[in-house]
Amino acid sequence: MVDHSLFFVVAIAATFFAAGLVKGVTGMGLPTVAMGVLGALISPLAAAGLLIAPSFVTNVWQLFAGPTFAPLLRRLWPMMLAVIVGTLIGSSLLTSGDTVLATATLGAALVVYAAYTLLARQLRVPMRLEAWLSPVVGAATGVVTGGTGVFVIPAVPYLQALGLEKDDLVQALGLSFTISTVALAAGLAWRGAFQLDNLAMSGLAIVPALAGMWAGQLVRRRVSPATFRLWFLICLLLLGAEMLARPFV
Template identity: 65%
Template sequence: MPDHSLPLIAAIITTFFAAGIVKGVTGMGLPTVAMGVLGSLLSPLAAAALLLVPSFLTNVWQLLAGPKFGVLIHRLWSMMLTIIIGTVIGSMMLTGGTTALTTVCLGIVLIIYAAYTLLAKPLNVSPRWEPWLSPMVGLVTGLVTGATGVFVIPAVPYIQSLDLQRDDLVQALGLSFTVSTIALAIGLFWHGASPLGNLLTSTLGVIPALLGMATGRLIRTRISPLLFRRLFLIFLLLLGFEMAFRGLR
C-alpha cells in the first residue's frame, strides 16, 4: 500500500463518503467528486488510480438495478466501444504528462461540466442522429476520461438528451460510467501506472462510498434533490477554477 499519512488516508475516506452521498442523492457524481477532491490533494494520476474500485462497484450496482440492460447495450454499443478506444488513447496524457498540465485539464473539465449543467438548456437528440453521433460522443468522452479521469463530458449531456425514461436514464449512465471505469483501468495498467498498492487503497474506498450512498438516499427524502444538485455543481465549479489556476502557477 502506498505510504500515505494518516491525515491523507482520512481525507481519502472522507472524500469517498462525501462522493457516495452525492451519488445517493443525485444518482451520479461519485467519480467526478472523487477526482475533483482527490486531484486537489494528490496528482490526477494517483487520484484516478484510487477511483477505480469504488467507481466500478458502485456503477455496476447502478447498471444492474435497471430492467433494460440488453436494450441499452444494443442502442449504445458503438458509444461504449469508442469510449474504450478513446480512454486507452487519452490515458497516455494522464500517465505521461506533467502533473501541472493534467491538473489544469481536470480543472477545465470540471468547470465545463458544472457550468453547462447549471446554465445550458436540455438538448434533445433525434433518433436518426444517434448512429453517427453516438460513436463521436463516445470517442470524445474516452479521450477526456483518459486524460483527466472524469467520465461525464460529453457523455452525460448526450445520454440525457436521448429522451430515456427515468429508470432507463439511470441505467444508461451506469453503463457509461462502468465502461469508462473499465477502460480507464485498462489504460492505467497498460501504461504501468496503477500498481497493486494503489488498487488495495482503492478497494478500501468502497466501504465509505457505499455508506455515503446509503446516507445520500436518506438525505434525498428530506431535502430538495434539485437544490442539492445545484449546490454540488457550484462546488465543482469553484473547485475546477481552483485547480485550473493552481496548475497554471
C-alpha cells in the same frame, strides 16, 4: 504512489463518503467528486488509481438495478466501444508525468461540466442522428476520461438528450460509467501506471463510498435533490476553477 499517512487515509475515506453521498442523492457524481477533491491533494494519476474499485462497484450496482440492460446495450454499444478506444488514447495525458498539465486539464473538465449543467438548456437528439453521433460522443468521452479520470463530458448531456425514461437514463449512465471505469483501469495498466498498493487502497475506499450512497438516499428523502444538485455544481465549478488557475498563481 499514494501517501499512506493517517491524514491521507482519513482524507480518502472522507472524499469517497462525500462522493458516495452525492451519488446517493443525485444518482451520479462519484468519480467527478472523487477526482475533483483528490486531484487537489495528490496527482490526478494517483487519484484515478484510487477511483477504480469504488467507481466500478457503485456503477455496476446502478447498471444492474434497472430492467432494460440488454436493449440499452444494443442501442448504445457503438458509443461504449468508442469510449474504450478514446480512453486508451487519452490515458497518455494522465500517465505522461506532467502533473501541472493533468491538474489543469482536470480542472477544465470540472468547470465545463458544472457550467454546462448549470446554464445549458436541455437538448434533444433525434434517433436518426444516433448512428453517427453516438461513436463521436463516445470517443470524446473516452479521451476526457483517459486524460482526466472524469467520465461525464460529453456522455451525460448526450444521454440526457436521448429522451430516455428516468429508470432507463439511470441505467444508461451506469453502463457508461462502468465501461469508462474498466477502460480507465485498462488504460492505466497498459501504460504501466496501475500500482498494486493503490489498488488495495482503492478497494478499501469501497466501504465509505457505499456508506455515502446509503446516507445520500436518506438525505434525498429530506432535501430537494434539485437544490442539493445546484450547490454541488457550484462547489464543483469553484473547485475546478481553482485547479485550472493553479499553474498561473
